[in-house]
Amino acid sequence: MLDSTDLKILDQLSKNSRITMKELGDYVHLTGQAAAARVVKLEDQGIIEGYTINVNQVKMGYLVHAFITIFTKNTNHQPYLEFVKGEKEWVINNYKISGNGCYLLECQFPSHERLDDFLVELNQWANYQLSIVIHPHKV
Amino acid sequence: MLDSTDLKILDQLSKNSRITMKELGDYVHLTGQAAAARVVKLEDQGIIEGYTINVNQVKMGYLVHAFITIFTKNTNHQPYLEFVKGEKEWVINNYKISGNGCYLLECQFPSHERLDDFLVELNQWANYQLSIVIHPHKV
DNA sequence: TTAAATCCTTTCATTCTTAAAGTAAAAACA
DNA sequence: TGTTTTTACTTTAAGAATGAAAGGATTTAA
Numbered sequence: 213m214l215d216s217t218d219l220k221i222l223d224q225l226s227k228n229s230r231i232t233m234k235e236l237g238d239y240v241h242l243t244g245q246a247a248a249a250r251v252v253k254l255e256d257q258g259i260i261e262g263y264t265i266n267v268n269q270v271k272m273g274y275l276v277h278a279f280i281t282i283f284t285k286n287t288n289h290q291p292y293l294e295f296v297k298g299e300k301e302w303v304i305n306n307y308k309i310s311g312n313g314c315y316l317l318e319c320q321f322p323s324h325e326r327l328d329d330f331l332v333e334l335n336q337w338a339n340y341q342l343s344i345v346i347h348p349h350k351v
Numbered sequence: 352m353l354d355s356t357d358l359k360i361l362d363q364l365s366k367n368s369r370i371t372m373k374e375l376g377d378y379v380h381l382t383g384q385a386a387a388a389r390v391v392k393l394e395d396q397g398i399i400e401g402y403t404i405n406v407n408q409v410k411m412g413y414l415v416h417a418f419i420t421i422f423t424k425n426t427n428h429q430p431y432l433e434f435v436k437g438e439k440e441w442v443i444n445n446y447k448i449s450g451n452g453c454y455l456l457e458c459q460f461p462s463h464e465r466l467d468d469f470l471v472e473l474n475q476w477a478n479y480q481l482s483i484v485i486h487p488h489k490v
Numbered sequence: 491t492t493a494a495a496t497c498c499t500t501t502c503a504t505t506c507t508t509a510a511a512g513t514a515a516a517a518a519c520a
Numbered sequence: 521t522g523t524t525t526t527t528a529c530t531t532t533a534a535g536a537a538t539g540a541a542a543g544g545a546t547t548t549a550a
Binding site: 222225226227228229230257258259260261262263264265266267268271272279281305307308309310311312313316341342343344345346347348 | 398402403404407410420448450486
């Protein structure tokens with residue numbers, strides 16, 4: 213399905229999605245047009261889902277990054293899920309999980325005060341276990 | 352520091368980082384040249400850290416997404432950290448955390464068999480608590 | 491063996507980018 | 521207060537990249 217050229221293209225676009233198709237072509241020994249055609253195919257296959265940027269969240273004022281393990285208070289998760297839906301400003305991901313807890317909620321906040329405000333609200337709908345990220349260490 | 356035009360630019364690039372500077376300029380009522388200059392400034396400020404793609408990990412064969420809370424076996428974390436460094440194929444992020452556990456390890460695997468292989472190795476250096484993602488629900 | 495499909499290149503018109511010069515408004519300074 | 525500097529933008533124009541079309545080579549299917 214995917215050959216080594218496709219994998220190189222994905223690798224290169226992961227590192228710099230604004231590269232020109234000509235440069236991308238040079239990298240995989242194809243013309244820009246051929247590289248562009250492969251990229252369109254990867255998009256059509258749904259392998260490339262989108263093009264985005266990495267933003268420095270600390271410089272954007274989000275100093276606190278937290279993972280919160282959620283234990284909903286009753287079997288109906290809807291109140292919790294509605295709460296999360298209304299907190300898009302802070303919530304990065306809400307993973308439904310099996311294991312310890314029902315959800316793993318990834319959030320970011322400008323301060324511990326804001327985190328505390330959030331936890332007070334959250335506690336209406338769920339119990340939780342808080343983990344604050346000290347250092348990201350991306351791999 | 353950042354005005355509303357900068358925020359619109361970041362928002363637009365987050366949605367599609369391959370947009371032309373001309374289109375981006377149209378969106379914020381500037382010429383392509385002025386928009387490009389703003390983008391360069393955002394890069395220089397370190398607010399835009401990079402341009403990347405979203406890849407469908409399931410279509411790439413990574414069917415299992417897991418968060419593993421790590422409790423290192425002794426106070427020296429180095430053996431665990433060395434292990435993680437050698438497992439780049441599976442590890443997405445290794446967050447150092449305060450709270451429950453020492454690290455939160457985000458991983459992906461093609462199968463539960465591969466996950467099991469990983470856990471057996473991991474268990475040489477750390478105890479762990481496993482959470483498998485059932486549904487991502489990005490916000 | 492022929493027909494169709496796939497994947498690539500070449501060509502060329504169109505569009506985008508980049509650099510330079512110029513303008514206007516705001517900020518810094520005497 | 522008046523002058524200079526800086527900042528942010530536009531316009532212009534050359535150079536580079538893109539996208540569409542035509543064509544060739546190789547593989548797949550009939």
